[in-house]
Every structure is written in structure tokens, then in C-alpha cells.
Amino acid sequence: MSSPSLQQQNLPGGESASAVKWVSLTLLAIAAWFALYSQLVPFSRWLVGLLPIEADSHLYEAMAFFAYDTPKVIMLLSLIVFLMGIVRSFFSPERTRAILAGKREGVGNVLAACLGIVTPFCSCSAVPLFIGFVSAGVPLGVTFSFLIAAPMVNEVALGLLFGLIGWKIALTYLFFGLGVAIVAGWVIGRLKLEGWLEEWVLKIRGGAADVPDEKLTVIDRIREGLEAVRDIVGRVWIWIILGIAAGAAIHGYVPADLMAKIMGRDEWWTVPAAVVIGIPMYSNAAGIIPVVEALIGKGAALGTVLAFMMSVIALSLPEMIILRKVLTVRLIAVFAGVVGTGILAVGFLFNTLF
Amino acid sequence: MKNIKVLGPGCKRCDALVKMVEEEAAAANIPVTVEKVTDYAEIAQYGIASTPGLVVDGNVVHAGGLPKPENVRQWLAA
Numbered sequence: 001m002s003s004p005s006l007q008q009q010n011l012p013g014g015e016s017a018s019a020v021k022w023v024s025l026t027l028l029a030i031a032a033w034f035a036l037y038s039q040l041v042p043f044s045r046w047l048v049g050l051l052p053i054e055a056d057s058h059l060y061e062a063m064a065f066f067a068y069d070t071p072k073v074i075m076l077l078s079l080i081v082f083l084m085g086i087v088r089s090f091f092s093p094e095r096t097r098a099i100l101a102g103k104r105e106g107v108g109n110v111l112a113a114c115l116g117i118v119t120p121f122c123s124c125s126a127v128p129l130f131i132g133f134v135s136a137g138v139p140l141g142v143t144f145s146f147l148i149a150a151p152m153v154n155e156v157a158l159g160l161l162f163g164l165i166g167w168k169i170a171l172t173y174l175f176f177g178l179g180v181a182i183v184a185g186w187v188i189g190r191l192k193l194e195g196w197l198e199e200w201v202l203k204i205r206g207g208a209a210d211v212p213d214e215k216l217t218v219i220d221r222i223r224e225g226l227e228a229v230r231d232i233v234g235r236v237w238i239w240i241i242l243g244i245a246a247g248a249a250i251h252g253y254v255p256a257d258l259m260a261k262i263m264g265r266d267e268w269w270t271v272p273a274a275v276v277i278g279i280p281m282y283s284n285a286a287g288i289i290p291v292v293e294a295l296i297g298k299g300a301a302l303g304t305v306l307a308f309m310m311s312v313i314a315l316s317l318p319e320m321i322i323l324r325k326v327l328t329v330r331l332i333a334v335f336a337g338v339v340g341t342g343i344l345a346v347g348f349l350f351n352t353l354f
Numbered sequence: 355m356k357n358i359k360v361l362g363p364g365c366k367r368c369d370a371l372v373k374m375v376e377e378e379a380a381a382a383n384i385p386v387t388v389e390k391v392t393d394y395a396e397i398a399q400y401g402i403a404s405t406p407g408l409v410v411d412g413n414v415v416h417a418g419g420l421p422k423p424e425n426v427r428q429w430l431a432a
Contacts, residue, residue: 092418093403120418124365125404127394132403200395209401209414214425325394 019218026222030079037075044068062252069244069290073160074237077286078229080159085228088120089221093129094211100146101137101208105189108142113181116149123151123319130326131201136208140197141189148339149181152314156232157285164293169302172350177310180342187338196331239287247294260299263308270304271347275340278311288312303350310343356386356430361397361407364390367420368406375408378426386430 044067053060096119100112121129126147133143153174162170194202216224263270288309295305320332327335358375362368372388379386391397400407404418408429415429 094417097403120404122365124363125418127363128361128397128405129403131394131398132401135398136401136403204395204398208403209417211402211414211417214416214421220422 015217015219022219022222033075033079037072040068040072040075044071058252060252062248065251065294066244066248069164069247069293070241073164073240073244073286073290074233076159076163077156077236077240078233080155081232082225082229084118084155085225086221087118088228089216089224091115091119093119093121093125093132094208096146097133097136097138097208100133100142103139103142105139105141105186108139109145109182109185109189112138112142112145112185113149113153113178116146116181117153117155119146119150121150123322126319126322127325130323131204132208134197134201135204139189140194141185141187143185144188144335145181145185148184148314149178151316151319152181152310153177154285156236157289157309157313160285160289161292164289165296173306173309176306176346177314180310180314180339180346184335184338184342188334191334193331193334196328196334198326198328201326236286240290243287243290247290250291250294250298254294254298257299260301263295263300263304270301271307271344271351274304274308274347275311275315275343278308279315279336279340280317281312285309285313301351302354303347303352306350307343307347310346311340314339314343356384357411358386358388358430359391359409360388361391361400361402361409361417362405363394363397364392365405368392370420371406371408374420374423374426375430378423379430382427382430384430 044064047067048060048064051060051063053063096115099115100108103111130143130147133146134140157177158170158174161173263274292305292309295308296302315336320336323332323335356379358379360368360372360375362371368390372390375386375388379388397405397407400409400414402414402417406418406420407414408416408421408426410429410432416425
């Protein structure tokens with residue numbers, strides 16, 4: 001997809017030349033990214049060394065964490081969002097809907113959860129997407145699998161987990177995040193709750209519009225990647241800084257055994273407490289993962305932390321309020337209950353296994 | 355007179371699309387009426403799954419994200 005030669009055949013000479021230019025500039029920028037990224041540790045040491053703080057104090061620990069993590073997270077996020085922006089230019093909700101329409105439950109749930117990772121989705125589009133899916137014949141449970149996976153298992157969450165905590169945790173989150181979306185959607189489908197949609201939604205017989213595909217060139221796709229960076233990083237940077245500040249405070253000041261006691265694996269109630277606390281907290285992966293990193297560093301149990309993170313991201317009050325336009329309160333309660341139970345199961349499983 | 359409808363609940367991109375259509379129409383000297391459709395039920399009638407959507411004389415030509423200005427120009431001229 002990044003090969004300009006594919007595009008050259010049917011483009012006038014000027015455009016293919018500029019496609020080569022765009023691709024080379026992109027590769028150069030990515031090389032510069034890696035060079036800069038490898039120098040972050042010495043850079044942050046140097047920066048914190050300038051401050052008049054004793055090297056072994058709590059404040060020093062906190063500042064060092066902050067000075068290293070902030071550029072690291074923002075750089076990682078920019079690269080991942082850029083690459084994912086290019087991948088997403090190959091998908092659209094309309095195309096995903098065409099794939100899912102008429103699919104059986106089960107297979108449909110698995111497909112929907114996986115497509116939720118790569119399909120461009122923003123919460124402002126959640127209602128049109130929900131109606132668009134359901135009225136075009138995508139089963140309710142399959143639609144829910146998509147709606148649960150899309151915000152929970154995304155490139156921001158996976159990329160930051162990979163960069164900050166490690167690939168094992170990132171893979172674990174991927175599998176169990178998809179698992180929760182698949183099973184919760186399947187359960188909601190089995191419960192046959194179509195009658196619990198708002199009445200006006202049931203009356204809509206829009207069907208699926210035949211939206212013509214727009215031809216995208218290599219340059220268009222790179223532009224979409226850049227646009228995604230501008231949009232997403234521009235929106236979440238404040239959350240990242242707040243998250244890292246909270247993480248830095250935990251890192252520098254919270255005694256290690258306190259976290260192990262509160263969020264440790266010995267107490268059964270820590271997992272449900274983490275889920276309940278996570279619901280009203282509205283953040284996204286970018287803000288919560290630096291906190292998660294610090295919590296794990298202080299001995300919090302993995303299952304409890306994963307449950308907390310999934311709850312913050314997947315069960316958010318603002319999204320439920322948006323969905324209230326199409327779902328009755330009863331259906332939202334079932335949705336929250338089923339997803340919450342799935343997250344609880346993941347939390348308990350991990351605290352038992354690890 | 356071309357009848358243009360921009361489908362969207364009122365997000366930033368929907369407003370940007372309205373502006374883009376108005377500018378392109380003015381630049382190409384094409385008379386248009388631009389209408390914002392914000393009602394979810396009405397949006398759903400057009401069968402799209404992402405917003406903003408763009409409807410030119412009753413035909414859905416685009417859904418999801420901002421289209422390229424040159425595409426808007428083409429749709430308006432067609």
C-alpha cells in the first residue's frame with residue numbers, strides 16, 4: 001500500500017512524481033522519529049538534572065517520570081495514530097456494515113469486534129452508526145459487539161500498552177477486550193431485546209445507501225494519517241498530560257505496599273470496586289494508561305488494573321447518554337450489566353492466574 | 355438550482371462540510387440551496403452509517419469524514 005509504483009500506472013506523470021515525494025518524506029519523518037525516540041532517556045535525565053532538586057527525593061522521582069513519559073507517550077501515540085490513520089483509510093463504516101449485514105450471530109459477533117478495531121469511528125457518529133447498522137439488517141447483538149470493541153480495543157490503547165508496559169499486556173488486552181465485546185454482544189443478541197429500542201428507531205426502514213467509493217491515492221492516504229494525528233493527538237494531549245501527572249504522583253509518592261494492599265489480588269472486592277469506580281470516570285486510553293503503568297509499578301494486581309482500565313474506557317457515562325437517544329433505559333442497563341460482568345470475569349481470571 | 359443536504363447531528367466536521375460546499379459552489383458560480391439535516395430519524399432515512407453525509411439532488415454521494423474539495427467540485431458540477 002505504501003508502494004508508489006502501484007499508483008503510477010493510471011496517474012499523470014506529475015502526480016506520481018509527487019506521490020514518490022510524499023512517500024519518501026514520510027519514510028524520512030519516520031526515521032527521524034526513531035532517532036529522536038532513542039534519545040529520550042538522556043534528554044529527560046538532562047532536563048530534570050537542570051532542576052534544583054535532590055536526586056533521591058520523591059519530587060525528583062516524580063519529575064523524572066513526568067519528563068520522560070510525556071514526550072515518550074506523545075511521540076508513540078503520534079506514530080501509531082498516523083499508521084492507523086493510513087490503515088483506516090481502507091475501511092469505512094458503510095463497508096463494514098455491508099460485511100456484517102445478514103451475518104449469523106457468533107461469526108458476526110467475532111467479525112464485528114475485529115472490524116471495530118480498524119473501522120474509523122467517532123463517538124459523535126455512534127447514533128447514526130447504530131441506526132445505520134440495525135436498519136440495514138445487522139443483528140442487534142452484532143451491532144453491540146462492534147460498538148463495544150470500537151472504543152475499547154483501539155490503536156491508542158494497544159499502542160500505549162505495548163510502548164509503556166510491554167507486548168504481553170498489550171496482547172492480553174487485545175484478546176480479552178475482543179472477548180468481552182464478542183461475548184457481551186452475543187449475550188445481548190440471545191436476549192432478543194429488539195423491542196427495547198426506542199420506538200422511532202424500529203420504524204426506520206432506511207436500508208443501506210449505496211455510497212460510491214471515492215478513489216484515494218497514496219497521497220490521500222498519507223494525508224488521512226496526518227489528519228488523524230492532528231485530530232486525535234490534538235484532542236487527547238491534555239488527557240495524556242493529566243494522566244502522566246497522576247502517574248508521576250503515584251510513582252513518586254505512593255508507597256509500594258499501599259497499592260499492593262488496596263489493589264492487590266488478595267481482596268476479592270478490589271475488582272468490582274475498580275469496575276464501579278471506572279464507570280463515572282471519563283477518560284480515554286491515552287489518559288488512563290500512564291496511570292495504569294504507575295499502578296502496576298507499585299504492585300497493583302494485573303486483573304484489578306485491567307478491569308479498571310476496561311471499565312473507564314468501555315463503560316462511559318457520556319457514551320451511554322448519547323446512546324440513550326436510541327436505546328431505552330432498560331436496554332442501556334442490560335448493556336452496562338453484561339459488559340460489566342464480562343470485565344469482572346476478566347479481572348477475576350487474571351488475579352487468579354497471575 | 356442544486357439542492358444540497360448535509361447530514362449530521364452537528365459535529366465540527368458537519369459544519370466544516372457545509373462551509374466547504376458553500377465555498378466551492380460560490381467559487382464555481384453554481385446556484386445551490388444548502389440544508390443542514392440534524393434530526394437522527396431523518397438522517398437515518400438516507401441509509402448512511404457515518405456522518406457527515408452529503409446528498410446532492412437526492413443522491414447520497416459521500417458519508418463519513420470530510421471529502422476532498424475537488425470531489426465536492428465534481429459533485430456540484432455533475
